Structures are given as C-alpha cells and as structure tokens.
Amino acid sequence: MLDIALIRRDPDRVRHALVRRGLDASVIDELLRFDEEYRSALTTVERIKAEKNRLSAAIGKAPDKGAAARELQPKIAELTKSISESEERARGLSPAEQGSPLRALLDNLPNLLDDSVPDGASEAANVEVRRWGEPRRFDFAPKPHWELGERLGILDFARAAKLSGSRFAALTGAGAQLARGLTAFFLDRAAARGYAEVAPPLLVSRETMWSTGQLSKFADAMFADAQADLFLIPTAEVPLTAFRSGEILDAAELPCKYAAATPCFRKEAGAAGKDTRGLMRQHQFDKVELVWLSRPEASHEALETLTEDARSLLEELELPHRVVTLCAGDTSFNAAKTHDVEVWIPSSDTYREISSCSNCTDFQARRAAIRFRREAASKPELVHTLNGSGLAIGRTLIALLENNQRADGSIVLPKALEPYVPTTRLG
RNA sequence: GGAGAGGUGGCAGAGUGGUCGAAUGCACUCGCUUGGAAAGCGAGCAGAGGUGAUGAGCCUCUCGAGGGUUCGAAUCCCUCCCUCUCCGCCA
Numbered sequence: 001m002l003d004i005a006l007i008r009r010d011p012d013r014v015r016h017a018l019v020r021r022g023l024d025a026s027v028i029d030e031l032l033r034f035d036e037e038y039r040s041a042l043t044t045v046e047r048i049k050a051e052k053n054r055l056s057a058a059i060g061k062a063p064d065k066g067a068a069a070r071e072l073q074p075k076i077a078e079l080t081k082s083i084s085e086s087e088e089r090a091r092g093l094s095p096a097e098q099g100s101p102l103r104a105l106l107d108n109l110p111n112l113l114d115d116s117v118p119d120g121a122s123e124a125a126n127v128e129v130r131r132w133g134e135p136r137r138f139d140f141a142p143k144p145h146w147e148l149g150e151r152l153g154i155l156d157f158a159r160a161a162k163l164s165g166s167r168f169a170a171l172t173g174a175g176a177q178l179a180r181g182l183t184a185f186f187l188d189r190a191a192a193r194g195y196a197e198v199a200p201p202l203l204v205s206r207e208t209m210w211s212t213g214q215l216s217k218f219a220d221a222m223f224a225d226a227q228a229d230l231f232l233i234p235t236a237e238v239p240l241t242a243f244r245s246g247e248i249l250d251a252a253e254l255p256c257k258y259a260a261a262t263p264c265f266r267k268e269a270g271a272a273g274k275d276t277r278g279l280m281r282q283h284q285f286d287k288v289e290l291v292w293l294s295r296p297e298a299s300h301e302a303l304e305t306l307t308e309d310a311r312s313l314l315e316e317l318e319l320p321h322r323v324v325t326l327c328a329g330d331t332s333f334n335a336a337k338t339h340d341v342e343v344w345i346p347s348s349d350t351y352r353e354i355s356s357c358s359n360c361t362d363f364q365a366r367r368a369a370i371r372f373r374r375e376a377a378s379k380p381e382l383v384h385t386l387n388g389s390g391l392a393i394g395r396t397l398i399a400l401l402e403n404n405q406r407a408d409g410s411i412v413l414p415k416a417l418e419p420y421v422p423t424t425r426l427g
Numbered sequence: 428g429g430a431g432a433g434g435u436g437g438c439a440g441a442g443u444g445g446u447c448g449a450a451u452g453c454a455c456u457c458g459c460u461u462g463g464a465a466a467g468c469g470a471g472c473a474g475a476g477g478u479g480a481u482g483a484g485c486c487u488c489u490c491g492a493g494g495g496u497u498c499g500a501a502u503c504c505c506u507c508c509c510u511c512u513c514c515g516c517c518a
Contacts, residue, residue, distance in 0.1 A: 046487040060445035376455045
C-alpha cells in the first residue's frame with residue numbers, strides 16, 4: 001500500500017509510476033477526490049465529538065452530577081444523533097473500511113518504481129545485468145527433464161495425476177533424496193549468510209495475506225479454505241515478511257534476515273496451456289525463500305546482496321545462468337525493483353526464472369505495520385522488505401537434470417552437492 | 428472439544444463507572460552531580476489519524492478485536508480471537 005499522504009503531496013510521482021507500468025493514471029484524480037471527501041467528513045465527526053466530550057467532562061466535574069446530566073441531556077442527545085449520522089458517512093468513505101471506494105483504489109495501486117528500473121512494457125525489455133557460464137553444446141539430442149526423470153525412476157507424473165490431477169508431480173527414490181538434499185544445501189548456504197531459519201505456518205489468515213499484498217491481485221491464484229478463512233501460502237514470502245508484523249524492531253536488529261523451506265501452492269489459473277509438461281509449473285512446489293527487513297536507506301544495496309545470495313547458488317551448482325532487471329511493465333505489484341535470476345533450460349532453449357528478488361520498499365511494511373526505531377527516543381519508521389527465492393527446488397532439479405545429462409540418460413551432479421546426496425551420479 | 432484463569436504502554440505491573448491515555452518500577456533520552464563512572468537528584472518518554480508548514484498548539488481514536496449499556500467505559504453486558512492451567516482426543 002502506498003502512503004496516502006505521499007499521494008496527496010506528490011500525485012505526479014504516483015501518476016508517473018502508473019504510466020511507466022502501463023496503467024491508467026486517472027485513478028489518482030478519483031482517489032484524491034475521495035480522500036478529500038473522507039477528510040472533510042472526518043473533520044465534521046471529530047468536531048461534533050469534541051463538543052460532546054466537553055459536555056460530558058463538564059458533568060464529571062460538576063458538584064451535582066445528576067443535576068448537570070439532566071440539564072445537558074437534550075443537547076447531548078442531539079449531538080449523539082448528529083455523530084452517528086456523520087460517522088456513518090465518514091465510515092463509508094474511510095480507507096480503513098472494507099469495500100469503501102478509497103480502500104478499493106488504494107488496494108489496487110502498485111508500488112512506486114525505483115528510478116533505476118528500465119522502461120518497457122514486457123519481458124522483452126528486461127535488461128540483462130550479469131551472465132555466468134556457457135550453455136552446454138550437446139553432441140547428442142538432449143532430452144527434457146520429464147523424460148530423463150521418468151526413465152531414471154525419480155519423477156512420476158502419472159501417479160501424481162492419479163492422486164491429484166494435472167500439474168502435480170511425485171518425486172521418488174533418488175529424486176526425492178535429491179530434492180531433500182537441495183533444500184538442505186540451500187538452507188545451509190542461507191544460514192552461512194546470516195539468514196535465520198524459520199519453519200512457518202503454511203496456512204495464513206486473510207489479514208496476513210492482505211498485509212503482504214497478495215490479496216489485491218492474486219486472490220484467484222490461491223488455494224483457500226473458505227470456512228476457516230485460511231489461505232495456503234503461494235510463497236513463504238507471506239509468512240516470513242509478515243512474521244514481525246505489528247512490531248517495532250530495534251535498529252540493532254536490522255537487517256533482519258529470514259530463510260524458510262516450504263511448499264508453495266498456486267492455482268496458476270491464468271497459465272493454462274503454458275508449461276503443461278514437467279515440473280516447471282505445478283500447483284504445489286518446494287522453495288527456499290529469503291526475506292529481509294531492512295533500513296530504508298539500505299534496501300537498494302540489500303537487493304543486490306539478496307540477488308547475489310540467490311545467484312551464487314547457481315554458480316556453486318555450476319549451472320549457466322544470468323541476472324536480469326525487470327523493466328517497468330514486468331515489475332510486479334509489490335515491488336519497486338526486481339532482479340530475476342534465470343537458469344539455462346535446454347528443453348526451453350532459453351534462460352528461465354528460478355528466483356525473483358524484489359525490493360518492496362515500505363509497500364508491504366505499511367500494511368503489515370513493521371517498524372523500527374533509529375534511536376531509543378525517535379519515532380518508529382517503516383522498514384523496507386525484500387524477498388527472493390534461494391532457490392526454487394523443482395526448477396533447480398530441472399536445470400540439474402537437463403544441463404548435466406549424458407548421452408546414456410544418466411546425470412552427473414555437481415561437487416557442491418556431494419555432502420547432501422548419497423550419490424553424485426544418477427543412472 | 429470441555430472446565431477454569433487471563434489478555435493494560437518497550438517490559439513488569441496497578442487501576443471495577445467521571446479531568447485515566449492510564450499509578451508505580453525497570454529500560455530509554457536529556458540535564459544536574461563527579462576527575463571520570465556508578466549511585467543519587469530533576470525532567471522527559473505509547474501509537475495512529477485530522478488540522479497547522481512534514482513546526483508549536485488544538486482535536487479525534489486506541490487498555491486483545493467487534494458490538495452494546497451510559498451524559499460518561501480499561502472498568503458493566505454480549506460475541507469472537509488469542510494465551511496459560513487441568514481434562515479429553517490426537518500426529
């Protein structure tokens with residue numbers, strides 16, 4: 001959520017960000033009108049309340065309270081009536097009220113963009129900032145991971161479909177061990193880089209989901225239990241970012257870094273027909289997520305560090321990859337700036353996203369009310385939140401199988417995984 | 428799931444209808460004191476919103492959340508949530 005005071009003070013800045021994202025900026029005029037109306041209604045309510053409070057206090061101070069109460073009764077009754085009327089009007093306009101027009105507009109405004117985000121409308125305008133390794137040249141016809149995996153007996157799509165339908169996979173034997181090893185490998189690296197491991201709840205409340213900005217745009221893509229009003233997390237970004245919600249942190253705690261390995265659940269409703277085969281796009285997938293709570297002035301640099309934390313994992317796994325900065329039109333709702341880490345996927349003949357690292361600035365912190373105090377005596381300020389995968393397990397598995405396959409269909413795993421898997425060669 | 432107890436400021440902990448946004452202690456900030464420190468003394472110290480200049484001041488709201496009673500609620504009533512203890516069930 002954006003700061004409404006900032007929208008008032010500098011509406012052009014917000015309009016500019018909307019235009020850069022390819023969105024209609026006229027909502028800002030509408031929003032400012034509703035805001036004006038709301039504040040004027042609020043002032044009215046508060047003025048009448050102040051008057052009533054004065055009279056009540058006068059009764060409290062009177063020597064004969066009963067007599068004073070009787071005397072002021074008619075006047076107070078009138079004010080009470082007037083308050084409930086004007087209050088109803090103000091509540092209907094309040095940004096805090098579910099379903100108010102101001103709330104609806106505010107809920108759907110994406111974050112401001114960082115100045116360094118490149119212009120552009122789509123993926124095509126993303127800017128490569130770093131490349132590591134060379135895509136391997138095969139002297140045989142490389143197979144896609146679903147063929148490799150099924151032949152090796154480590155991926156089972158048919159039985160997963162039998163259990164749950166399409167877009168589910170089962171890992172078996174060495175595949176399950178490899179996934180477990182990767183998870184441990186990623187978590188160990190995160191720990192070494194100062195992330196505190198958390199095993200968070202996988203079901204979260206509507207309020208939590210809203211606080212991290214998932215509900216505004218992605219409600220349709222989430223699995224939920226309507227009766228309990230709980231949502232299966234689409235990413236551990238949600239519980240990790242909201243972990244300290246409502247708290248005021250010590251400045252000494254920042255940056256505060258969390259890592260979690262969790263399953264993620266997504267309906268992927270909008271992705272029908274895309275990546276229908278294999279592990280690429282599943283309703284359920286495992287991921288190690290990295291989250292930062294940072295001082296505002298440090299978040300820009302933090303994004304670079306976070307991205308490097310994710311990227312370096314691919315280097316250790318000896319997988320060719322690159323880092324791109326998303327352009328304005330491709331940067332997601334919550335983010336002010338995003339670096340995607342993309343790994344080479346032979347079956348796609350291109351680099352595919354394996355981690356998306358975002359600086360959400362104060363956008364999530366405002367809703368989640370995550371603040372810190374610079375000095376013991378200073379006012380609380382919003383932190384900046386950042387998140388990124390480090391890394392997605394399934395996609396790492398794809399990359400390892402496809403990039404490291406040999407002509408006979410066997411797979412050689414990188415040395416870095418030696419401590420984490422029973423064997424560094426599959427098949 | 429059942430029974431009981433409880434949820435108050437950064438923490439601890441008073442407060443059972445009227446200047447209570449809230450005693451006191453701790454922590455913290457500033458000052459005095461000191462060669463320096465500790466102790467001691469004095470002052471300050473919740474958050475959000477509106478109005479004002481992103482100042483001072485003024486006003487509104489907030490004592491788990493939401494309703495209600497009342498001129499007036501931290502205090503009384505109702506609903507819900509959470510925590511703790513015991514019992515039941517259970518991986």
